[in-house]
Amino acid sequence: MNTRNLFFRHMAQTSSFPVALEIERASGVYMFGYDGKKYLDLISGISVSALGHLHPAVTEAVRNQLEKYMHLMVYGEFIQEEQVALAAMLTGCLPESLDNVYLVNSGSEAIEGALKLAKRYTGRSELVAFRNAYHGSSHGALSITGNEKLKQAFRPLLPDVTHIRYNEPADLTVISKKTACVVAETIQGEAGAIVPDNDWLIALRKRCDDTGSLLILDEIQVGMGRTGTLWAFESSGIVPDILVLAKGFGGGLPLGAFIANRQIMACLTDNPVLGHITTFGGNALCAAAARASLGVVLDEELWKNAARMEQLLRAELHHPAIKNVRGRGLLLALELESFEKTQKMMQLCIARGLVTDWFLFADNCIRIAPPLIITDTQIREATGILLECLDQI
Template sequence: MVSQRTLFLQHVGQTSSCPMGLEIDHAKGIYLYDKEGKEYIDLVSGVSVSNVGHCHPKVIKAIQKQSEKYMHLMVYGEYIQEPQVNFAKGLVDILPESMQSVYFVNSGSEAIEGAMKLAKRYTGRREILAFNKSYHGSTHGALSIYGGDDLKKAVQPLLPEVDFMDFNNIESLERITEKTACVVMEVIQAEAGIISAEIEFLQAVRKKCNSTGTTLVFDEIQTGFGRTGKMFAFEHYGVEPDIICLAKSMGGGMPIGAFVSSKVIMDTLTNNPALGHITTFGGHPVSCAAGFASLIIIIEDKLHEKANEKGQKFRDLLNHNLIDHIRGKGLFLAVELKP
């Protein structure tokens, strides 16, 4: 009999020549279990996805209940679907007052793509700025604003009129001008090694965007929904974006993403042309039901506050002579080893 591993390597598209190769039977809470029953602690949370744990019973119940009513009905934005409406209202209730319109998509990369299009439409400008060492996804547009060369060089050319600044370098912000449609940034750079923005730097970014009429886009795809000890990482700084991108833990384990802005900004996608951004499966009702259930769990169980407590436990217990330092916020941490 051909093994699952062999079939996996033969028929499932691979991302590298050396996948982890764990064959998981089931998952619960923070644990993954292989076919032999061996238990693994999922310290990466499925890469910033499982903020409420694997297979949370309330999320499972929401999925089951919604899937019995209906799943896909119509392309996004045409029918009034209760799971979408409830989740959108739940999201705007925890975001700044200016952010009143949620556009649902399927993933983080799609959220970034939509946010860049929205900023270009709203401002009438074409230039996009991002930061060195940033990561925002692997679709064509998202990869264009990746702050490294290793993932981009094989698929050039990418989007034109994209440039980069240095993170936490206020002088580099002079690159933002009245020709800039948007600045896209992570408040805490994830793939760079959990590098937090300095408060003076983030304030300077906001000020420069205000003075040039540039749209500020925060990528909270990895940092959102309580992982850093606040519901969103920007709350640590008191600096608000014009557009925020969400995904990963947003769905409680189901695929979903969103970009959120003011109603005025978002409505630019509705005309000249109409259907300025469209998606077939974005805001899938089952994913929205799961996401809304997950959001309620985070709020009611105060998981964002518990992330601070547990993050401090890691800092206290990770006391080893090979550790140089620990950085990050809440449970979004990096452990730097000594050379």
């Protein structure tokens, strides 16, 4: 069987230029090809593998759960121990107001749930989001995504959506008493790791308070310690009304969540009853993996390693081809001159055993988002290869 041929023949292609790397197995921060070639994973499956690949705590938790059951019932009906324990652990490390968790399958579904909840709670329909934001590929998530090129072929999308400039205080006046919610990434990921000013986040929170609009923070990519604090919103001191998680939250398995105050969340309980339904949301294996993963992040305070590794990366990454290094913690964007240069960089890096990527709305940037467990030596291995490749683009 030629897997490569079958991949191109039978699997839907998301672009005409997939990386098409064939990986046989992965462990820690490394992935291994069928030919035995070793690759350092600098992107964690796009901010998923926070503990690296096959962390023993996660695999053990999944194995234990596998011995008991996989799926019993749709989300919310049966009392499933791993789901409950995960929700309790998660709310235990969030501000007091975020005390109620709705488990779903993915980031996009978590965004859908959060939007529905905000509309239902406020009785308003207007949604405010930001230019260059990425919130997912389903119709609602795409509606609030801030990139016309990605959206135009799929219109009509949700009505009543306004996009304003990110980190621009003047635009906050657009948020009004008609606004159900404002959805923001605490740090914009696909825009190329854009870190907003804390003052702007504080002003955004205030404007939402003044207008009675719910503030939804999307930490799908930046939560779980990736940006140097457990939650990215901590650095500004603000607290969202709804927090949205996925990616690294699932410990490598598909899981998302939207989290709110119990009173707000109660809106999905009646009128209509079953206001959001999900068959696989919070699947027992995924919940077990997520709980084990969050446990390790908390025990080892991995956000501190993310902050330390950022310092090391910034100290090492000096090269005339790098125009800028943006981002925070282990979500960094190396800005190069053009998309052609990032493409060439990716290919050169892969040939030398380093997997990187670009950003959806910043295709002239190289993505650096390795597992949070990465060590000094492994960072130096990565920067050594990056600098060598930068000499050649």
